[in-house]
Amino acid sequence: MRRAAALCVGLLGAARPAQADPSGATAPEATPDGSEPGETIVVTGSRAPETRRGAVVRTTVITRDEITRSGAGNLADLLEQQAGLQLVRGLRGANLSLQGMSPDHVLVLIDGQRVAGRVDGAIDLSRIPTGGVEQVEIVRGPASTLYGADAMGGVINIITAQPPRGPALSSSAELGAPLTAAATSSAGLPLPLGPTGGHAHASVGRGASRWGQRFGASAQQLPAFDLDPGDVATSADAQAQLELTGQVWHRPNEAQRWTLRGSALRRRAQGVDSAETGAVYDRRHLTETVGLSLGPTLRLGADTQLQITSWTSFFRDQYLLDQRGATAEDAYQDTRDLWTELDLQLDHAAGPSHLLTAGLEGAREALWTDRLAGGQADRLRGAAFAQHTFRPAAAPRLSTAAGLRLDHDTQFGQALSPKVAIKLDATSALALRLSGGWGYKAPDFKDLYIRFANPTANYAVEGNPALRPERALGANLAADWFGPRGLALGLEGYGQRVTGLIQPALTSAASAGQAARYSYVNVAEAITAGAQADARARPAPWAWGQAGLSYGWTVDRAEGRPLANRPTWMATASAGLERPAAGPALDARLGFVGARPLYEDDDGDGVEDTVIAPSTLNLDARLRWRWPGGGAVWLGAENLLNAGDAVASPLRPRQLVVGASGGLPRLQRTQPSP
Amino acid sequence: MISPAPLSVDATPLRLGLLALILISGGCAADLRATTQTDDGIADTGGPTDTEAVGGGDTGAPQVFRTVIDASSEEAWAPLDLDAAHTGAEPEDGGWDLQARRYLIALNGGVSGEGGVQVAILDGVTLDGVDAAALDALPAAAWVSDQEDDDGDGIPAYALNEWYDYDSAAHTLSPKARVYALRSTEGARFALQIEDYYDEAGTSGHLSLLWGAR
Numbered sequence: 001m002r003r004a005a006a007l008c009v010g011l012l013g014a015a016r017p018a019q020a021d022p023s024g025a026t027a028p029e030a031t032p033d034g035s036e037p038g039e040t041i042v043v044t045g046s047r048a049p050e051t052r053r054g055a056v057v058r059t060t061v062i063t064r065d066e067i068t069r070s071g072a073g074n075l076a077d078l079l080e081q082q083a084g085l086q087l088v089r090g091l092r093g094a095n096l097s098l099q100g101m102s103p104d105h106v107l108v109l110i111d112g113q114r115v116a117g118r119v120d121g122a123i124d125l126s127r128i129p130t131g132g133v134e135q136v137e138i139v140r141g142p143a144s145t146l147y148g149a150d151a152m153g154g155v156i157n158i159i160t161a162q163p164p165r166g167p168a169l170s171s172s173a174e175l176g177a178p179l180t181a182a183a184t185s186s187a188g189l190p191l192p193l194g195p196t197g198g199h200a201h202a203s204v205g206r207g208a209s210r211w212g213q214r215f216g217a218s219a220q221q222l223p224a225f226d227l228d229p230g231d232v233a234t235s236a237d238a239q240a241q242l243e244l245t246g247q248v249w250h251r252p253n254e255a256q257r258w259t260l261r262g263s264a265l266r267r268r269a270q271g272v273d274s275a276e277t278g279a280v281y282d283r284r285h286l287t288e289t290v291g292l293s294l295g296p297t298l299r300l301g302a303d304t305q306l307q308i309t310s311w312t313s314f315f316r317d318q319y320l321l322d323q324r325g326a327t328a329e330d331a332y333q334d335t336r337d338l339w340t341e342l343d344l345q346l347d348h349a350a351g352p353s354h355l356l357t358a359g360l361e362g363a364r365e366a367l368w369t370d371r372l373a374g375g376q377a378d379r380l381r382g383a384a385f386a387q388h389t390f391r392p393a394a395a396p397r398l399s400t401a402a403g404l405r406l407d408h409d410t411q412f413g414q415a416l417s418p419k420v421a422i423k424l425d426a427t428s429a430l431a432l433r434l435s436g437g438w439g440y441k442a443p444d445f446k447d448l449y450i451r452f453a454n455p456t457a458n459y460a461v462e463g464n465p466a467l468r469p470e471r472a473l474g475a476n477l478a479a480d481w482f483g484p485r486g487l488a489l490g491l492e493g494y495g496q497r498v499t500g501l502i503q504p505a506l507t508s509a510a511s512a513g514q515a516a517r518y519s520y521v522n523v524a525e526a527i528t529a530g531a532q533a534d535a536r537a538r539p540a541p542w543a544w545g546q547a548g549l550s551y552g553w554t555v556d557r558a559e560g561r562p563l564a565n566r567p568t569w570m571a572t573a574s575a576g577l578e579r580p581a582a583g584p585a586l587d588a589r590l591g592f593v594g595a596r597p598l599y600e601d602d603d604g605d606g607v608e609d610t611v612i613a614p615s616t617l618n619l620d621a622r623l624r625w626r627w628p629g630g631g632a633v634w635l636g637a638e639n640l641l642n643a644g645d646a647v648a649s650p651l652r653p654r655q656l657v658v659g660a661s662g663g664l665p666r667l668q669r670t671q672p673s674p
Numbered sequence: 675m676i677s678p679a680p681l682s683v684d685a686t687p688l689r690l691g692l693l694a695l696i697l698i699s700g701g702c703a704a705d706l707r708a709t710t711q712t713d714d715g716i717a718d719t720g721g722p723t724d725t726e727a728v729g730g731g732d733t734g735a736p737q738v739f740r741t742v743i744d745a746s747s748e749e750a751w752a753p754l755d756l757d758a759a760h761t762g763a764e765p766e767d768g769g770w771d772l773q774a775r776r777y778l779i780a781l782n783g784g785v786s787g788e789g790g791v792q793v794a795i796l797d798g799v800t801l802d803g804v805d806a807a808a809l810d811a812l813p814a815a816a817w818v819s820d821q822e823d824d825d826g827d828g829i830p831a832y833a834l835n836e837w838y839d840y841d842s843a844a845h846t847l848s849p850k851a852r853v854y855a856l857r858s859t860e861g862a863r864f865a866l867q868i869e870d871y872y873d874e875a876g877t878s879g880h881l882s883l884l885w886g887a888r
Contacts, residue, residue, distance in 0.1 A: 275845075275876060276841070276844035276845060276846045277846055277872045277876040277877070277878060278872060278874075278875075278876035279872075279875060279876025279877060280875075280876065284706060286704065286706045288704075318705070318706040319706075320706045320707065323875060323876075323877065324875060325874060325875035326873065326875035326876075326877045328746050328875075328877040328879075329877060332706070332707055458845035509842075510842065510845050511840070512777050512838060512840045512847055515845075516845075602842075602843055603842050603843060605842070
């Protein structure tokens, strides 16, 4: 019975799933799956705390220490350094592609809740600062019934830090400036630096046995940059962003925990576009997101708990195109999206080895924009899911998770998605995992209705109300081996067949009279498959390293060609030397993204031509000096090889960064202490 | 064993937290248009066409006028009465000689109008090189007007249908190097050259014509 009790008390923190109770009172005394105590706790695969090594669904974790070492100020820069993750950078931000699936098939969560404010169908990850993040969890593939639409490619769950008992403060700031020879010669600066940008984050919190609160503020300002001096257009927008977050939790007794969370984000972006006609446009975006959630986690007896979460988010995106010297092609678009959702999840530990999870989800989404034919659209979605997790108490350890999910959409009806995952601990050091299942995603408002015209590139996109939902059948097979000196080797293969994959397609070529017109179509069938190998090691207390290599293959069966913008090869490598605990640290990171096809009608004949986006090799390096207690200063250089181009890979040019961080005391880690 | 904190302490952070959440949630409402000047100080030009003399006349050479037709509307045709523009008179109702809508140019003749306007295409010459004698030498068959749709695209076969070259990579229209002889509604003859399709700001649908009486 000890196992069941440990499982259930661990669940009480799961209203915000990844958090062990900040008081420490509910942290598991022993891990229920035989893993080493003190190991990293993950929640994304099962929506309940479990150790990373014990999780039935393979979960990649980026810890706080790794975030610190990465030097990444936002989530996009952080994930870009991970094996097998493809950052797709564009004018509207940076999105993540997983296992060959496009960014709108990747679900992004913060503390288990969906991040609001999809732009063009995907979350801009560069808007999420890493300052208050304790851990990032990545689940690849459609392995879990617990998440519905958007999770066909995988789930990214961002776990925020919790305050320890008593007050806590955490802060960091970084300034960056591009190293440009032109600035030296024309402005005579003592250092060859271009416009300065930077980001800062501060978080304060206070925790006690019955309550806790944490508030954070982060600001980010980035200058625009131009990789093509041949025109006046910028390659990336200047950005200014402010985000405020707050969280209050209260535990009136041992059986209840209430959590109230809110966030507000405002982001301005500004860039310059130009057209071959000679027209120049100033383009501005103002994005505002407000979210609020409230819900209790209720313990219903020793082995059962109920999580109730209600949340709402409001997202407004304004777009203004101002033609210089004229008003003829000025444009303004105002898009507002209100999402309201109520989730219920019941967890019951039936004996020492069985965990039953069942839940209901109901959501309403309303959209207002003049880009819609009627100006407004709304829909209701609902889902019911159930999952059974089995973890045997004794060897051989063959753990399983099987579940069923029923999605209902007022526009598209019902869809049933069974899923299953199996984990075999072949030895104490070797774990094999197999997971698979069906995925389902109804078309979103963008795909169905939205109109968008871009006069600078002479194209227009129109939604397609005749779209059908996408269905997917996928499987992941993985092996993880853990050796001495922190050595961990992982190998994962995946395959997914998607029917009705929604892709943009040219519907009429540009001509003298009209812009090229694109819409969305259900590709008859698409297949993505690939493999990934990753390794990490700490051969000595003062040295660490990790590397990953991924291969991806995709095919659009209707067109007989690879899916657009998917590289065949990607690789990452990072290594560092550091004096343990405090003192100097030196680290470097290398990222490679292979060549990938893009499809555009370049000659106006109505047939898309294949353009190969070149590969990129990105190198960063950083020297840090750390003090006991968490303070640090650093000096770094980013994109040392000056990778990137104006068309396919608008990477920020080589730049110098300086930064500092500190706090007192440090915010608490999410995983329980050994 | 952890002692529960006093209730009075519990309530304070909750209230503070609620207040902070309300405050941070109230920051939305700015309208991007309210903070951005977009009219560029542009004055209303007052009409769809604008004509000015740009050369000739005093030197004995035929006078050259430049007319810019604002044909940027997707729906409305912008007419040009060359006879009136030449004399400075007010355009007459129904007296237009040609009209433009985006990149389409229609004549007041053939299937497009009842003014009897015709054009003849003169390749390999410049506007200055076309004089009355050159027009006199044109065979009658060279003078054409707008015809019925001949390719099923729903658009009449305008006599000036092929005034441009389309760069499908840059998506731009460039006028062909040719001159058009035009016989107006009043029977006057003009030499006409299409100069540009874009204004200085790069806006399409601003048809710039150089022309003169012959």
